[in-house]
Amino acid sequence: MSTPRVFLARHGETEWTLNGRHTGISEIPLTPHGETQVRQAGRSLVGPGRLIDPSRLTRIYVSPRVRAQNTFLLLLAGCAGAPLEHVNVLVTEEIAEWGYGRYEGWFPAQIREDRKARGLDKERPFDIWRDGCEDGEGPEGLKGESAEEVRVRLDKVIKEIRELQAPYMNGEKNVDVLLVGAGGGGG
Template structure:
């Protein structure tokens, strides 16, 4: 990583650890379900390897945290930052709990498997031959459509750019942490790059995993994502 890149503010996106429904493949939106034992361990592992002074996610460089109100996200934030979280609040780092980064509202599809959703839609004549349900394009009956998700994510991204725009060369700490859910974070990446949600872009984000977004050329008008990022070198 060049010196310029090391100064450019970053956005860390963290998916909550495993839950029972995630393990089973059930669509989990508003249902407030906690982490499994493995899910908590995933978060602890991420914290032990990545969080700390001079590490990839350095609490001293954080300016803002956005977190979903769901328990699985709240517990992930607490497990990830541990004692750092209390210190950050004392130092004036705002921790914003907001529905704007809550999981996609699945409405009538809540708790269903992907196969069950597609079979039900076909029976109701919503999907024709060779057409299968795609949340990015079709949204959810009784839940959210892509326009609603786009609107709320764009609000968060606009707030982040306001924070980071004046700090493109390390003028002050400006990293941002977003702790949320698998589908909404993939949607977040799409909107960060300025793409419509329905544009095909296959992405994977495992439970407890970390993604990094930033900007090219120290320019807030050139949002980008790291497909590979060098870890900090210990001094």
């Protein structure tokens, strides 16, 4: 046994990731190429004796977005013979993509143009990590998140993982963790 590890798997290519649009809560499916990317990664990285060995996994966190769900299934598709019943799979908003709010589906240039037209960012250009995202407009306005809000929810997951792995840092038990979500933070 060895020191516990945490693996991060970003979802495969979607139409919006391919063309650079901000994708938060929109349910954009993987492209055929995205599915191929994930299958190839799974064959190379996941399986008995590979980097991500299912027998070493104890927990998997998955974003609720369909692109992350499909990535999870395709990534582990080659593990049919490997035991996974001991793995706790948690589908959680805690690792969901950034809430882009008003900017959902927008290109970075559109965000800059919109903010300029509304008189924002006079002193410095928009930076999602500093400025966050505004809520959308109208009755169905999407919630925009700040970097602090994203940090808070991700810190909850990090705390859970630390608590899970801390007693076994010398390899006393297999407690590897896999997270399947998005890259996030464009702008």
